[in-house]
Amino acid sequence: MRRAVPWLIALVGVATDTSQCPYNDPLPSVCTAFADVVLVVDASTSIAHAHDNITAVMRAYVDSYWLDEVQGARMAIVQYSVSATVLSRLAANRSALLESIERRGPSENSTCISCGLEAAGEILRTGNRTGAAPLLVLISDGVQVIKGGPGKARDVAAGLKERGIVITTNSLGEDIAATMEAIASSPSSTFANDLTTVFQLLSIIPETVSSSCTQVFFACWLSGYCDEPLSVIVHGRGLVNSTDLLCRIGGIVGSASLIDNATLVCNSSAPGLETLSNGALSVDVQVAARYSRAQTPRTPPTTAATFARS
Numbered sequence: 001m002r003r004a005v006p007w008l009i010a011l012v013g014v015a016t017d018t019s020q021c022p023y024n025d026p027l028p029s030v031c032t033a034f035a036d037v038v039l040v041v042d043a044s045t046s047i048a049h050a051h052d053n054i055t056a057v058m059r060a061y062v063d064s065y066w067l068d069e070v071q072g073a074r075m076a077i078v079q080y081s082v083s084a085t086v087l088s089r090l091a092a093n094r095s096a097l098l099e100s101i102e103r104r105g106p107s108e109n110s111t112c113i114s115c116g117l118e119a120a121g122e123i124l125r126t127g128n129r130t131g132a133a134p135l136l137v138l139i140s141d142g143v144q145v146i147k148g149g150p151g152k153a154r155d156v157a158a159g160l161k162e163r164g165i166v167i168t169t170n171s172l173g174e175d176i177a178a179t180m181e182a183i184a185s186s187p188s189s190t191f192a193n194d195l196t197t198v199f200q201l202l203s204i205i206p207e208t209v210s211s212s213c214t215q216v217f218f219a220c221w222l223s224g225y226c227d228e229p230l231s232v233i234v235h236g237r238g239l240v241n242s243t244d245l246l247c248r249i250g251g252i253v254g255s256a257s258l259i260d261n262a263t264l265v266c267n268s269s270a271p272g273l274e275t276l277s278n279g280a281l282s283v284d285v286q287v288a289a290r291y292s293r294a295q296t297p298r299t300p301p302t303t304a305a306t307f308a309r310s
């Protein structure tokens with residue numbers, strides 16, 4: 001009789017028992033995703049008193065990503081007031097980015113958020129890399145009253161989100177919070193930050209960069225039988241959008257469900273370990289139409305049987 005048990009790699013007592021699949025490595029402190037990031041910053045007179053602190057925020061954003069032309073992030077920087085000024089196009093050169101921030105001009109009257117968003121959209125349209133996640137971070141302390149007002153800002157943002165751009169907003173002031181929530185990607189509980197001070201903004205940067213940084217780091221077996229769908233646990237970050245999640249285990253597409261904001265269960269749709277080549281197993285997780293690949297599963301869980309074929 002052909003038995004499934006010899007293929008048991010981890011017991012499936014509780015399908016979502018992640019303790020069988022521990023991941024204790026600390027996450028990299030910076031986002032190491034393949035991403036093209038545009039930072040869009042308010043430079044209107046209302047924020048002029050905080051010019052130096054906003055400059056510090058911009059520097060902190062540059063240092064929140066692993067910048068690398070080939071595999072990591074590139075960043076572009078735009079500031080806006082009555083119009084938009086591109087301080088830097090997409091670049092992975094940290095010193096050049098920091099220089100462009102130091103050189104930035106003083107604040108001017110008016111707040112044209114839509115101008116900043118349009119400039120960012122153009123940068124991502126003309127300069128993006130194939131497969132890189134397009135991310136936009138917006139900072140504003142005031143409502144757009146010129147050039148179409150808040151409605152225009154929302155419309156431009158809607159167009160960018162339709163193109164797959166993930167928008168994180170940071171609003172400094174209550175009167176702008178509702179518009180910024182509409183501009184942000186969904187869910188706004190993750191992507192729209194309502195803040196009161198620039199200092200507060202500085203303190204939440206690591207957390208908010210992490211939530212838009214979609215990466216998977218580690219996959220491990222939950223179950224593997226000859227004749228039952230494979231189940232794998234994946235640890236990562238930025239896995240916020242459960243509606244978009246999809247997994248490929250060894251190339252076979254299956255379903256995925258979110259356990260918490262850093263953990264997924266992936267099932268292959270085609271049953272059985274025999275459908276996979278022995279040993280090596282790659283797990284891809286798709287979020288927002290892009291795949292991110294987990295490292296090859298490492299040491300099997302302690303409850304594992306041997307890998308021997310029956």
Ligand SMILES: *[C@@H]1O[C@H](CO)[C@@H](O)[C@H](O)[C@H]1NC(C)=O
Pocket residue numbers: 049050053197198199
């Ligand atoms: C700038 O940040 C410092 C702390 O780093 C704080 O004391 C100061 O009040 C801030 N200024 C403004 C205008 O936010």
Ligand SMILES: *[C@@H]1O[C@H](CO)[C@@H](O)[C@H](O)[C@H]1NC(C)=O
Pocket residue numbers: 093094095096099
């Ligand atoms: C990075 O930028 C700095 C400052 O602009 C420049 O001196 C340096 O040559 C650049 N490095 C590369 C690899 O382009």
Ligand SMILES: *[C@@H]1O[C@H](CO)[C@@H](O)[C@H](O)[C@H]1NC(C)=O
Pocket residue numbers: 082109110
């Ligand atoms: C903003 O300043 C420019 C000149 O720098 C001026 O032409 C314009 O009228 C000002 N706009 C407002 C709304 O104050």
Ligand SMILES: *[C@@H]1O[C@H](CO)[C@@H](O)[C@H](O)[C@H]1NC(C)=O
Pocket residue numbers: 124125126128129134163164165
């Ligand atoms: C990235 O560039 C390609 C063409 O180079 C374009 O089709 C795509 O829409 C761009 N992505 C975004 C988010 O603009």
Ligand SMILES: *[C@@H]1O[C@H](CO)[C@@H](O)[C@H](O)[C@H]1NC(C)=O
Pocket residue numbers: 161166167185186187241243244288
């Ligand atoms: C998350 O999914 C919802 C529904 O499909 C979509 O409206 C939203 O734009 C997605 N958010 C991101 C960041 O992709």
Ligand SMILES: *[C@@H]1O[C@H](CO)[C@@H](O)[C@H](O)[C@H]1NC(C)=O
Pocket residue numbers: 190207210211260261262
């Ligand atoms: C993920 O969840 C943990 C608690 O489960 C929370 O502390 C953390 O802030 C969350 N991260 C994001 C990006 O939502």
Ligand SMILES: *[C@@H]1O[C@H](CO)[C@@H](O)[C@H](O)[C@H]1NC(C)=O
Pocket residue numbers: 015231255256257265266267
């Ligand atoms: C994956 O498979 C397990 C065990 O068969 C099941 O409990 C779980 O609901 C499945 N998850 C998904 C997302 O299909």
